[in-house]
Amino acid sequence: MALGSFLLGSIICIFSINFPMLLLGRLFQGISTGIGTPLLFNVILERIPHKVIGLWMGIGSLIISIAPSIGPSYGGLLVSTAGWRWIFIGLLTLPIIALFIGNRNLSNSIRIKNIVKLDLIAFILLSTTLTSFIIEINSISKGNINIVLLIVFLLALGMYIWRSLTSSKTLLNIRVFSNSFFSFSLLFFGIYQFSNLAVNFIIPIFLENSKGTGSLLAGFSMLPGTLIGALFNPKVGKLYDAKGPKLGIIFGNVLLVISLSFLSINTDQLSFLTIMFLYIGFTVGRNFPMNTIITNTLDKISLSDKTNANDFFQTTNQFLGSLGTSVASLVVSNSISLEKGTHNLFILLLCLALFNFIGVFKILNKKSLD
8 A cells, every 4th residue: 555655646746737736646655654664663573583673673764864865865866967757757666666575575474353443533633733733834934823723733633632532443542652751752753853854954955045056966965974874773773782772872962962063153154065074973963862762662662552652653753854844944934044044943953952862861771661
């Protein structure tokens, strides 16, 4: 279903003749991501021995960390050389390859006999909650507060919480939030992803419009950091398997704070190479604690809650990523200049990194999640 949705979305985008049609195609691609990403980690949790769970969670996290950053480089290259439709044409091979590999390796997956029915009402309420919130943030970035959207968001959120607590069907079991270890772990994880997409959004725009860098080169500015960060992901997992969560989380947070501190100082004076090297530090620094936190939480949570907890992590990953882009746009658009807006955004992200650095000690010494 995930591969079919991605393929359909790509085809719609290729032949789109207006923005609504293009948006529809992206919607199907988003559905594919929403289905496929949680399944990836569920397969890892189901099949991988505990002693190497960190390594394989790191390999899985590689996909999450590399995709948002390599996108601008991939898109910028094709837009500059072949046209935007080739972005989606180039993606058509991916579902075919994935289908072939998956069919060979996942045919003997465990089948659950007692299938719980999807709570369609909860799904609609949650979708309405998240969508209305993102649209409201975008509206605020343009100087407008949409009262109707705000009311819709609050009503949908309240109704979703009520539905989740009372329905015999299931979507996302919010009762897991009663455990502070899980709640704080998810919060810290979400902040890292928020920062990831915010930085990925602003750097190409800043380089292109403030520094006069071409769109292709601006997109490639993040490629070294993306590749180096991706190569570190399995190492982060192996470090967790050998030493536990503390070393990776502390090292990554130190590097993240240092990188954002330099990005926040004299932002308008930063050169292309300086930004590129600082982005390497930012990416590696973010990947270490982000990947360690999700592995540490899913490793320690009870078996019955692993799938539900993983779903929350992946939902947070998607939602906070979108929110990061929206808030970055909001901060920049409400500043007197692009340079000042970029500086303000880096200051905000530095404050969030410091919050994570201090708060993460709350979860470091937790041995199990009941």
